[in-house]
Amino acid sequence: MSLTDILELNKAELFEKIRHGLPLVQKTQNLLDCKDDLLFAWDAKDSCLLVRNWRASLTDTEGKHTAAGVQCQTLIPANAVGLEVDRVLASNEGSLVALGGTRGVTILELPRRWGPDGYFKDGKAKITCRTFSLDTQLFQNNPPLEVRQIRWHPHSVTDSTLLVLLNNNTIRVYNHAKLRHVWQVGPSVMRGTSNTSLSDFGEVAVDFDIAPAAKPRNPDQDNTTLADTTANQRNQTLLAAKSVQKQAKIEWPVLVLRENGNIYILLTGLDSAKTRLQGPITITPQARDNYGLESCALMVIPSLPPTVVMAESNGKLHHALLMEAEAAEHSFNEVDDFVLIEPAEYVIHVLETVELELGLKATSTTGAAAGAGSAYNCPIHLKRDLINELRYFAYHNAGLHVVSVSFISELQRYLDSEIEHDRLELTASSRAEYVLCTKFDSSEGINAVLGIALLQMPAGVVLLLGSGQVVSLKLVIDAQLLVTPSEYRKTGLEVDEQESGPSFVDTIKSLLQRSVNQPILADKLASPSAQESYELLNQAIEVLREQYLKRHDLVSAAFARHINQIQLKKEQQLQEIQDLEQERELISERAHKLAERFEEISYNQELLVRKCYNLMKQANAALPNNIVAEREFAKEVTRLNEVTKGLAASLDTAKKSLNKQRYHIAKSQEELKKNTYELPEKQHRTIKEILTQLNSEIDRQVTDVKRINKIVGL
Known part of the structure; x- marks a missing residue:
């Protein structure tokens, strides 16, 4: 078993097939996806979708119990897929798979599953599936038109609502492969020279994501604002306002990221043609270099309030909170006068910025190599971790990063806290771990990530690299991500923790906390040169010295100090134990003496009490003024005492006579039984x-x- 391929997927038939169709010009894609126990992979050579039940194959490594000996199934589209697929996205319930490319989107309908291992159609090797191409004529008539992002709507009842973002600043909504709505999210990109101008100003939307649902603030006021746009639309808006008043409407905020870093929010219902576009949303605190000058990706984590992650191609990740504004803010005029933009009801507050290391930088002093390593930029793609909401993945041409957002747990603790004077302190910084590195030299060649899939139960991640190598790793969830501060922070112990200071475990963790780690180095197609190997070795040695060995020395010194302190405390406690033993012996001797003295005093006291009682009795009887009734009563008591003793003696005599008679009766009965003639x-x-x-x-x-x-x- 390889350390970089825990599931041994490099030998799997599924990846053996798709290796022959990998693109020559590589860029970061996502040709893999996982839904429950099914792993989907796109085969570009045969234009088909391959499926493997990774959980069943994991429990049955020899393949004895797989259905008909099938290791992977081939789903053949009924209609030929003519586009170059660069992303595979399964729906929320796993009934559909969206095959997206820059020039179109195709939806493939998955067949039913049955059988012992849960394969499609009981493990049939090849299955023809229904496919639906979305707006094929639209892409043919508009050559510059490209797909930027596709996402399944999380609240689709039929599990068939797909949102497609195009580079003409529109989001097209499809349900059951039919176009339902077209939402304008920016200025219209016209044909001709204006297309270039909009790209130069960064006004083209590059990504979007859907935030948790919310109720509209003032739907009547918003509808009135829309009605005042033109005289022709006034009657239609009033009718829509009446229908909104009849039934409660829930809006889904859709955050749209443009290339210049501006974020707009589109408020609309799940099945509504009417939208409200707001923005650009104010981003605080303000920065000199602004946020997202080279923005490439956006992701929303459904926390409370929602967490927004903005990624730039230079490796910067901005973590922010999406909050409601106290007062709606007006935005500047857009380039396109036909797009109505309302005052923004939300603000984005950036809490921190995490900078990723895109490839290992050379440690050589030569300026060319170092400069090339430090100036490398590439688009970054984001993927949520469904197992742990405090973590997400960033994959790119240089490998894979795992980013842990620490302040989400503090937000959850603050919301669950019942303490009135509890304070919210978002001081914990996030961590970015470089898990897999595919670029560790200054050359222009890349080994991009062509696919990523997250596995559940057991948790793991599968990566497909441009070289054809498959990396499968187990996800180790940090204990700090599982145990929130509210579970171990007690009200009565907070003062003690503040007085005693941080624990030794926290001190060791802080000493071992490193800013740079040594990632897994992926294999390359060509063997590196001697200079590249030397630079890689120097870089690894430098990281081990600065981030590992040096910290281990600090930890060793901390352990030595801690051991000395513990030994000193131990000696002091042993001495105190000896003193306490001596005091205990003295106290035990004193206790024995006191017990003997107490018994003696108690016995003497009892004798004295008896003597006092008799004396008082005699004195009371000898008093000359004693009344006649008392004397007669004393005589009567004495007489009754004598009579009682006589009756007791007579009773004992009667009992003895009764026992003697019983004995003679029993003896006579035995003799009669013996004298009976038979x-x-x-x-x-x-x-x-x-x-x-x-x-x-x-x-x-x-x-x-x-x-x-x-x-x-x-």
């Missing part, structure tokens, strides 16, 4: 036979008498 067995049998014969004779004579009576009577 006939011998032979005589008893003879008498029984004689009686039987007499009985028979009597019966015969009775019968004769009855017969004679009948005769006489005739």
Whole structure:
């Protein structure tokens, strides 16, 4: 088992097939996706979708129990897919798969599953599936038109609502492969020279994501604002306002990111043609270089409030919170006068910026190599971790990063806290770990990530690289991500923790916390040169020295200090234990003496009490003024005492007589039983036979008498 391929997928039939169709000109794509226990992969050579039940194959490594010995299934589209697929996206419920490319989108309908291993159609090797191409004529008539992003709507009841972002600043909504709505999210990109001008100003939308649903603030006011745009639209808007008043409407905020870093928000319902575009949203705090001058990706984490992640191609990731504004802010006029932009009801507050290391920088002092390594830029793609909301993945041409957002757990702790005076302190910084590095030299060649899939139960991640190599790793979830501060921070212990300072474990963790880690180095198609190998070795040695060995030395020194302190405390505690043992012996001796003294005093006290009682009794009886009634009562008590003693003696005598009589009665009964006469067995049998014969004779004579009576009577 390889350390970089825990699931041994490099030998799998699925990846053996798709290796022959990998693109020559590489760029970051996502040709993999996983839904439950199914791993989907696009085969560009045969234009088909390959499926593998990774969980069943994981439990059955020898392939004995797979359905009909099938390791992977081939889903053949009924209609030929003529576009170059660069992303595979399964729907939320796993009923559809969207195959997206720069020149179109195709939806493939998955067949039903049955059988012991849950394969499609009980493990049939090749299955023809229905496919639907979206707006093929539109892309043919508009050559500059390209697809920027596709996402399934999270609240689709039928699991078939797909949102497609095009580079003409429109989002097209499809349901059951049919176009339902076209939402304008920016100025219209016209044909001709204006197309270039909009790209130069960065006004083209590059990505979007859907935030959690929210109720509209003032739907009546918003509808009135829309009605005032033109006289022709006033009547339609009023009718729409009445329909909104009849039924409660929920809006889904759609955040749209443009290339210049501006973020707009589109407020609309799930199945509504009417939209409200707001923006650009104010981003605070303001920065000199602005946010997102080279923006390339956007992602929303459904926390409370929602967390927005903005990625730039230079490796910067901005973590922000999407919050409602106290007052709506007006935006500047757009380039396109036909797009109505309302005052923004939201603001974005950036909490931190994480800078990723895109490839390993050379440690050589030569300016060319170092400069090339530090100036490398590439588009960054973001993917949420469905297992842990505090973590997401950033993959690009230089590998894979795992980013842990720490302040989300603090937000959750603050919301769940019942303490009135609790404070929200978002001081914990996020961590970015370089898990896989595919660029570790200054050359122009890249080994891009062509696919990423997240596995669940057990948790893992599968990566497909441009070289054809497959990397499968297990996801180790940090304990700090699982245990929130509210679970171990008690009200009564907070003061003690503040007085005693940080624990030794926290100190060791802070010493071991490193800003740069040594990622896994992916294999390349061509063997590196001697100079590249030397630079890579120097870089690895430098990282090990600065980020590993040096910190281990600090930890060793901290352990030595801690051990010395513990030994000193141990000696002091042993001495205190000896002193306490001596005091305990002294206290034990004193306790024995006090116990003996107490018993003696108690016995003497009892004697004195008895003597006092007798003296008081005699004194009371000898008093000359004692009344006659008391004397007679004393005499009566004495007489009753004597009578009682006589009755007790008589009762004992009667009991003895009764026992003696019982003894004689029992003895006489035993003698009577012994004197009882019994006939011998032979005589008893003879008498029984004689009686039987007499009985028979009597019966015969009775019968004769009855017969004679009948005769006489005739």
